[in-house]
Amino acid sequence: MINKRLSRYTGIRNAGINPKGFHVSQIKFYVILTPLSALMLLPIIYIFSSAFKPPDELFAFPPRFFVVNPTTQNFTDLFSKLSTSGIPISRYLFNSILITVITVAASIMVSSAAAYSLSKKRFKLKKMLFAINNVALMFVPIAVTIPRFLVIVELNLLNTFWVHILPVLAMPVGLFLLKQFIDGIPDEVIEAAQIDGASDWWIYWRIILPMIRPALATIAILTFQSAWSNAEISTLYINEESLRTLAFYLTTLTPANATAVNTVAGQGIAAAAALIMFLPNLIMFIILQGQVMSTMSHSGLK
């Protein structure tokens, strides 16, 4: 019954915007978007082609974007260096994957529950709490580096697995975004469910979450990216090698300032490592952004 009412709200996105196929009127958009995209693609092209550049091309003067004689030497170097390290690479990889998975899932749950409460519940402090969240979002992160470090020391979180996860779970941006999307769900949907006897948890799990899938996917993209490529936590809060992440390990392979130092082998390895770190981001974006689109295109069919 609830589902029936729901479909009235979710089942009407189709046609017009978000077309099914090609139309002549779309040509103008392609004309504008294609040259812009060519410009935006530069860093990706650069990352891919650098990873396959032999040393003489990496240091070529003038520098080139495209690789002329592609080689997999950089990857061979990278893997031979990995096999000589004290701790097996799989350990770092395992840490990174576990941390990323837990962070993304937990962060989404925690933020969306809070967002539901701040958007649809009625309580006195609601507006104030939301305002506090947004002020926190506006405070420059670097100014809180030292106080946050002290908090983590006080909580005895240094050198633990959880220091990778707990401090980053509450993400003000995520809460803000999710709350904005939940605001867009008509109150009637929730009232109808309440009349039908649905519990709070049921409403949250079966109505709110499915209806904000695009927002969830968007936040997942953001969280994944920051969790996967986070080397900072390993640097600041972890001394034990076996608790560090892949992102951190790959930064240690090359001198701290990879752009300035002229270590030939280091540059090649750094380029290969950059590609390896970047690929998961790319893949996750494609999968998750597909989620944003598919909610819309499928719901119209029913």
Added chain:
Amino acid sequence: MQTKQTLAREEAIKQPYPTERTLAGFFQRWLIKEGSAYAFLSPYGLLFIIFIVVPVLSAFLLSFTFFDTIQPPHFIGLNNYISLLTQDDTFMKYVLPNTIQFAVIVGPGGYALAFMLAWMLAQLPRLPRTIFALILYSPSMTASVAMAVVWKTLFSGDQTGYLNSFLMGMGLLREPIQWLQSPQYLMPIMIVVTLWSSMGIGFLAMLAGILEISPELYEAATIDGMSSRWQEIFYITIPSMRPQMLFGAVMSIVGTFQAGAIGVTLSGSNPTPQYAGQLIVNHVEDYGFLRYEMGYAAAVSVVLLLMVLFFTRVANRLFASDT
């Protein structure tokens, strides 16, 4: 399952509403009225207080102290703020004007660009849309190092830099320009590069927002005689996605005021050449992590927060929902 829930609900209603005027009664009433709201809020709230509120508040308190990270901070009242406003020549002469100039162009510019591109993407079928979305978002995804290298190659200061060799080939330039080291060009280049990478989370949110709008609204508008796409944008698209528009606006305000890495990465130094690309965040870093005057750095970041808050209020006025 449904009936079970209904029963439980009736059971709950049957229980007498606590009316005692004791503390316990008050608490019980509060629990029934607002308990579930706080239950949903509490996991986030707890983490938020520990890892965000406490550090931000301590940074705020630090702004009233002198703190060199070695000795414990000692209270000096408003002195940091006073010297920021009266004695910090660099701040008044370069940092503040730079930040405002940067923010005024990049903020609205990047925001408009993100919205227009999101809108255009929404007019395309799914596959090309995903591909374009990926490409447009990619500058926000690639690490800043890769980005800096790309732009450094383009703007390289000698005749082999792409831009220099192009302009010299065209006969427009006689000798190469030190693009990234000259105070004159650094700021415009920073603005271009930031605009180029401004399709971030706000852009994705707006794209999802546009796709979310019910097509019935557009159909109804067409029946009512709305003919141009511009009318459609201003009377249907934007009003129907106010929450996402507000989110995008706040994110671009926060993003532009918190930008700082860009000038330093491009020019390769903090402070940037003749302070040409010095933004407030660089100033915070300069004092906090190069001179170790954390108290002063905290004061600068509080001033930055106030600026961001002011502009966010403006955005709030524009997009606040009526409810």
